[in-house]
Each structure stands twice: as C-alpha cells, then as structure tokens.
Amino acid sequence: MMDKVGSWLDERTGVSQVWQAIFKRKIPLGVNFLYTFGAVAMFLFTLQALTGIFLAMNYSPSPEHAYDSVLYITNEVAFGSIVRGLHHWGSSAMVVVVVLHMAVVFYLGTYRYPREVTWLTGVVLLLLVLGFSFTGYLLPWDEKAYWATAVGTNMAGTVPFVGGFLLALLRGGTEIGAVSLARFYAFHTFLLPALAISLMGVHLFLVVKHGVSVPPWIWRRATTGQKKTGRR
Amino acid sequence: MGRRAFVGYAAAAMGAFLGAFLATPIVGSFVSPALKKATPGHWKNLGTVGKFQIGTPKSERVSLIKKDGWVTDVATRLVWVVRLADNDYVVYNAQCTHLGCLVEWHPEDKAFKSPCHGGVFKMDDGIVLAGPPPRPLDALEHKIEKGELWVNYQDFRLGVGEKVPI
Ligand code: HEM
Numbered sequence: 541m542m543d544k545v546g547s548w549l550d551e552r553t554g555v556s557q558v559w560q561a562i563f564k565r566k567i568p569l570g571v572n573f574l575y576t577f578g579a580v581a582m583f584l585f586t587l588q589a590l591t592g593i594f595l596a597m598n599y600s601p602s603p604e605h606a607y608d609s610v611l612y613i614t615n616e617v618a619f620g621s622i623v624r625g626l627h628h629w630g631s632s633a634m635v636v637v638v639v640l641h642m643a644v645v646f647y648l649g650t651y652r653y654p655r656e657v658t659w660l661t662g663v664v665l666l667l668l669v670l671g672f673s674f675t676g677y678l679l680p681w682d683e684k685a686y687w688a689t690a691v692g693t694n695m696a697g698t699v700p701f702v703g704g705f706l707l708a709l710l711r712g713g714t715e716i717g718a719v720s721l722a723r724f725y726a727f728h729t730f731l732l733p734a735l736a737i738s739l740m741g742v743h744l745f746l747v748v749k750h751g752v753s754v755p756p757w758i759w760r761r762a763t764t765g766q767k768k769t770g771r772r
Numbered sequence: 773m774g775r776r777a778f779v780g781y782a783a784a785a786m787g788a789f790l791g792a793f794l795a796t797p798i799v800g801s802f803v804s805p806a807l808k809k810a811t812p813g814h815w816k817n818l819g820t821v822g823k824f825q826i827g828t829p830k831s832e833r834v835s836l837i838k839k840d841g842w843v844t845d846v847a848t849r850l851v852w853v854v855r856l857a858d859n860d861y862v863v864y865n866a867q868c869t870h871l872g873c874l875v876e877w878h879p880e881d882k883a884f885k886s887p888c889h890g891g892v893f894k895m896d897d898g899i900v901l902a903g904p905p906p907r908p909l910d911a912l913e914h915k916i917e918k919g920e921l922w923v924n925y926q927d928f929r930l931g932v933g934e935k936v937p938i
C-alpha cells in the first residue's frame with residue numbers, strides 16, 4: 541500500500557531523486573565531527589523557528605502589552621518558561637555554532653574553488669543570524685531590551701553620512717517606541733526568517749551540488765601517496 | 773540486520789526521541805488554554821427590586837473583571853431579568869443558546885428572540901418555541917438581599933444540549 545502510494549507520487553514528482561540527492565549522497569572518506577556544525581546550525585534554526593512560532597501565539601508586540609505578555613508566557617502558560625528558555629538559549633547556541641561552522645570551513649580551507657558562493661551565502665547567513673539576535677533582544681521590552689537597543693541603534697547612527705537616516709529607519713522615528721517595537725517584531729518574525737530560509741536553501745543546494753569537500757588530511761594522503769596517517 | 777541498517781534505525785530512534793522531547797513543551801504551551809477548568813460565576817448586584825415590573829423583562833449590564841491572557845480588563849455582559857410575581861424572579865444570560873447572539877425582548881409576542889437565526893424563547897421558563905437553539909435560555913442563580921437583586925453571572929458553552937459552565 542505505502543509502496544504503491546510512494547511510487548505513484550514518485551512517478552509524478554520525482555521526490556525519490558531529491559531524497560537520494562540529500563540523504564544518499566556520497567561523503568568523502570575521513571569526514572569527522574567538524575563537518576557536522578552546519579547540520580547542527582540547521583537543527584537549531586528549526587528549533588528557533590518552532591519555539592518562535594509558539595511564543596508568538598502568546599506575545600503582543602505593543603509597548604503596553606509586550607512585557608506583560610512575556611511575563612504571561614514565563615509564569616502562566618504551561619511549559620511557557622521552557623519554550624521561552626529553549627528560544628533564549630537556542631539563540632545564543634545558534635551564534636556559537638554558526639561561528640564554529642565558519643571557523644571549520646575557514647581552517648579546513650573548504651571555502652576555496654568551487655565553493656566560494658557557498659561561503660558567500662554563508663557570510664550573509666551569519667549576518668542574518670546576528671540580525672535575529674539583535675531584533676529579538678528588544679521584544680521582551682524590559683530595561684535591558686530597551687537600553688541594548690538604544691545602544692545598538694545609536695551605533696548605527698554613527699555611520700558617516702547616512703547615520704541619521706539609518707537610525708531613524710531602524711527606530712521608525714527618533715525615539716525607541718511603538719514603531720520600533722513593531723518594526724523589530726516584523727524583522728524578527730517575517731523578514732529575517734524569509735531571507736534566512738531562502739538563503740539556507742541556496743546554501744544547501746550548493747552543498748549538495750558540490751558534495752562535501754574532501755578533508756585536507758585525506759587530500760594530502762591522496763596527492764602525496766602517503767599511507768594512512770593516524771586519522772582516517 | 774547489517775551495520776548500515778542498524779545505524780539508520782538508531783539515528784531514526786534518536787531523532788524520534790529528541791523530537792518527542794522537544795515537541796512536548798512546545799505543543800503543550802499551545803494546547804494548555806484549551807484544558808483550563810471553568811471559571812466560577814461572579815455574584816453581581818443588579819440594583820433594587822423596585823425597578824423590575826411584573827411581566828416586563830428588563831435587561832441589565834453586568835461588568836466582570838476578566839483576565840484575558842496578559843490583559844486584565846472589564847468585560848460587559850448582558851442579562852434579562854424577568855419578574856414573574858412579587859417575589860419570583862428569573863434571570864437569563866442574554867446569550868442565545870444556539871450560537872451566542874444576544875436575545876431581544878419582543879413585547880408583541882411576549883417572547884425573547886435571537887436576531888441571528890430565528891431562535892425564539894418563552895418568557896417565563898426560557899423554553900425554545902422556535903428555531904435552532906438546542907436548549908432553553910440559561911437561567912442564572914440569583915438571590916434577594918436587603919431589597920436588592922443579585923445574580924451569579926456565568927457563561928455556558930453554546931450550541932449544545934447540556935448547560936456546561938465555561
Ligand atoms: C544559518 C546558518 C548556516 C547554516 C544553517 C549552514 C548549514 C550548512 C550545512 C548543513 C552544510 C553542510 C555540512 C557542513 O559542511 O557542515 C554547510 C556547509 C558549508 N557552509 Fe554553512 N551554514 C550556515 C552558515 C555558514 C556560514 C556563516 C559560512 C561561512 C561564512 C558557511 C559556509 C559554508 C561552506 C563553505 C560550506 C561547504 C563546506 C564543505 O563542503 O566542506 N555557512 N552549511
């Protein structure tokens with residue numbers, strides 16, 4: 541029965557090829573845990589998206605209600621503090637893991653030909669991850685959120701020539717207030733996710749297209765004809 | 773089972789475990805409002821009995837302090853007070869038991885009518901005379917103290933045969 545449904549679908553969509561390309565692709569010899577950080581970043585992104593969606597079901601992006609709604613999530617919603625905690629710690633873990641992933645790519649030199657575009661999309665993804673952190677930090681609308689955003693937006697204000705414009709653009713005015721909160725919320729929950737998901741699609745497409753890079757220790761062995769080193 | 777298949781199953785099992793572990797709080801936070809117990813009624817003063825005339829229903833507003841998530845605010849509800857005799861009152865929750873439109877008094881027919889789908893209720897016992905409502909109007913608990921009428925305001929689930937407090 542399942543087989544029949546499966547082959548019916550496959551004949552019309554070719555899903556099995558997609559499945560094959562993603563999960564049955566060849567991986568070079570000698571790949572180790574250093575190559576898992578990208579996948580960890582993706583797992584964390586998914587977790588952030590899920591916990592974020594469920595936080596949004598009890599959150600109100602208005603100056604009158606934001607703080608109270610966050611207190612409500614923390615103190616009254618069943619498992620609310622856990623969902624909020626997952627999102628809170630997940631955001632920090634995301635930054636750590638993405639930086640680790642970038643460091644691995646950098647030190648192993650796998651950003652080189654033909655993977656430069658993978659790297660470039662990665663650079664934008666890093667900026668987007670930081671954008672999530674910056675915009676999300678304002679949403680609880682407590683003192684820390686307010687002052688962190690005051691400092692952060694003032695930094696944008698120091699940019700030569702366009703600083704004042706940037707500052708007003710981010711804040712939606714001269715002050716941090718209702719418009720700023722609505723903007724940060726829209727960035728955090730609509731704009732950045734849309735950009736990040738699209739770019740992750742490109743990033744992953746390129747990873748699949750090029751295949752995972754051959755680790756330098758295997759590469760060295762292959763080019764010098766050297767026999768097994770300590771690793772494999 | 774070969775090594776490859778074993779590792780595949782092990783990975784799937786770990787994935788399922790982790791998924792369930794994370795899904796519990798996430799889904800739980802969403803579902804929890806649906807599992808809350810009914811809130812108890814609110815006793816409200818409707819004023820001196822003198823203003824209610826026998827045989828002429830009078831509507832009264834009831835203001836409740838309601839906790840609505842992170843907002844605590846005043847919610848206004850409507851009741852119909854029917855004085856049947858000197859010392860005999862019925863107080864109805866004005867919500868039509870079909871789907872909640874507020875019923876209106878029609879003196880020409882001596883009946884309460886819902887403006888929405890033709891529900892008609894008898895004045896003295898709230899029984900359904902016509903239309904889709906599945907049960908009589910919801911009579912509320914009430915008492916008279918020092919010449920004043922009090923009602924224990926309560927909402928009930930609508931559209932069902934039984935009177936279930938919510
Ligand atoms: C949202 C953040 C990111 C996600 C979800 C993500 C995801 C992934 C995944 C799943 C892989 C394949 C497995 C691996 O090699 O680890 C990968 C590979 C790669 N990523 Fe990322 N990545 C992110 C950010 C970045 C950043 C910040 C950079 C660098 C600026 C980067 C550059 C690369 C490169 C060059 C590869 C190919 C590595 C190879 O084939 O060995 N990525 N990414």
Ligand code: FES
Nearest residue numbers: 868870871886891
């Ligand atoms: S709501 Fe009263 S008849 Fe439908």
